[in-house]
Amino acid sequence: MFSTFLLIGLGAPEIILIVVAILLLFGGKKIPELMRGLGKGVKEFKDAKDGDGDSVKQNDTKTY
Structure with a gap:
């Protein structure tokens, strides 16, 4: 996870600043609700992505 942040140029101070800003904006009680959402x-995105692939496969195997 941290290697991804390093690739886009975020170090520890920047990550801490982002976390503090999120805490100030949303508060400690809202963060679990936001993460749950x-x-x-x-x-849902993964299910929709997987569902589209299945429907395409099903359409390919049908004979008309």
Whole structure:
């Protein structure tokens, strides 16, 4: 995870500053709710991505 931040030029001070800014903007009680929503969104995206691939495969195997 941290190697990704290093690739885009973010070091420890920048990451700490971003975390502090998020805490100030949303507060400690809202962050778990935001992360839960983000997780659900990522899961839905993956399901939709996988679902599209399955429907294409099913359409290819059907004979008309």
